[in-house]
Amino acid sequence: MTSWLRLSLAIAGACVLASCTGWQSSFNAQAPQADEIRRLLLIFIAVSAVVWIGVMVVLFFGMLRRKRQNQQPLDLHEGFERRAGSVVLIAGLLTTVTVLALSFVSYGAQRTVFANEADPVTIKVTGHQWWWEVQYQADSPHLSFTTANEIRVPVGKPVTVELESADVIHSFWVPSLTGKMDLITGQRNSLQFTARTAGIYRGQCAEFCGIQHAHMAFTVRALPPDEYSRWRHHQNQGAASPGDPLGIRGEQLFRGRGCGLCHTIRGTLAGGQFGPDLTHVASRDTIAAGTLPKTSGNLAAWISDPQHIKPGNLMPKMALQSDEMIAIVHYLEQLQ
Numbered sequence: 001m002t003s004w005l006r007l008s009l010a011i012a013g014a015c016v017l018a019s020c021t022g023w024q025s026s027f028n029a030q031a032p033q034a035d036e037i038r039r040l041l042l043i044f045i046a047v048s049a050v051v052w053i054g055v056m057v058v059l060f061f062g063m064l065r066r067k068r069q070n071q072q073p074l075d076l077h078e079g080f081e082r083r084a085g086s087v088v089l090i091a092g093l094l095t096t097v098t099v100l101a102l103s104f105v106s107y108g109a110q111r112t113v114f115a116n117e118a119d120p121v122t123i124k125v126t127g128h129q130w131w132w133e134v135q136y137q138a139d140s141p142h143l144s145f146t147t148a149n150e151i152r153v154p155v156g157k158p159v160t161v162e163l164e165s166a167d168v169i170h171s172f173w174v175p176s177l178t179g180k181m182d183l184i185t186g187q188r189n190s191l192q193f194t195a196r197t198a199g200i201y202r203g204q205c206a207e208f209c210g211i212q213h214a215h216m217a218f219t220v221r222a223l224p225p226d227e228y229s230r231w232r233h234h235q236n237q238g239a240a241s242p243g244d245p246l247g248i249r250g251e252q253l254f255r256g257r258g259c260g261l262c263h264t265i266r267g268t269l270a271g272g273q274f275g276p277d278l279t280h281v282a283s284r285d286t287i288a289a290g291t292l293p294k295t296s297g298n299l300a301a302w303i304s305d306p307q308h309i310k311p312g313n314l315m316p317k318m319a320l321q322s323d324e325m326i327a328i329v330h331y332l333e334q335l336q
């Protein structure tokens, strides 16, 4: 084998295998629901591989042993016709049995994937072009709150996500935790999963929903239960009041410049419902639905020209002076 060929094979192999691990992969299953789907996937791949190899082998021998050309096409070969007939019949029966068996296996897997465990944590997720609204629901309304693009769940506890859309059809997909489900206006779908291991799992909108569909990602972070309760308690609080003059100016500008018409910051007068809730925006890892890491520089870049980062997204470019920008970013950075 030439070294060139060996190198390309190694790179191709690495690419194929690399896609099997990582934080967004059905092969890296971290919940019983995802285990079932991975098992199903492997069974389907194995059965299809056996069928494909069988067809190729028969085709290969057929080509090797093909008959001479100069036969009379109208001659009948009764024995041959009969044998061919039984081969077709057996192949047909085998196909039926295989398809039926796969249907049963897949029905079995669905019973786990769609089983509803009692006493789940309920999270309502609403798809928007092109971000995710995440609403934590509780028995009493003062324990419910809204955030965006990042979902946190307790390890080992069943979580039900209720899915709805504010505009077009989206699809909720965190391959390491469970299967896909569509978000549809006026219809409430739901999915359940129980994360087994603490960690961060990436999700992605899996239904083409417009120009920024590819920038509609989110993360699910599974936390130990006590850490989860602490996080939830903190998120439920209103926003921290700005602690210095620059922050106070930032808060005033946030409303004065119209940001508060689209964004809510709980505990302040900003109560817009159109864009993501920013009450604890500084506690997020990313902004704009997984598009940029949340740093001061990226916040400023986003606010100064969101259309450059996600062309066509629904936050307009606003004219701000640079000192106003500095104050607003300084304020947002305090919203831990």
Ligand code: HEC
Residues within 6 Å of the ligand: 129, 130, 131, 148, 149, 212, 254, 257, 258, 259, 260, 261, 262, 263, 274, 275, 276, 278, 281, 284, 286, 287, 288, 289, 299, 302, 303, 310, 313, 314, 315, 316, 318, 328, 332
């Ligand atoms: C017309 C409504 C509208 C106005 C006005 C508006 N935004 Fe937005 N904003 C949005 C929408 C919609 C998004 C989500 C965009 C996306 O990710 O596709 C967003 C996203 C953001 C984000 C990222 C949030 C996250 O967690 O991903 C920040 C930060 C933000 N806006 C700050 C501001 C600031 C500061 C202003 C005022 C200068 C402002 N916005 C004005 C609609 C608006």
Ligand SMILES: [Cu+2]
Residues within 6 Å of the ligand: 127, 130, 169, 170, 171, 205, 206, 207, 208, 209, 213, 216
């Ligand atoms: Cu979408």
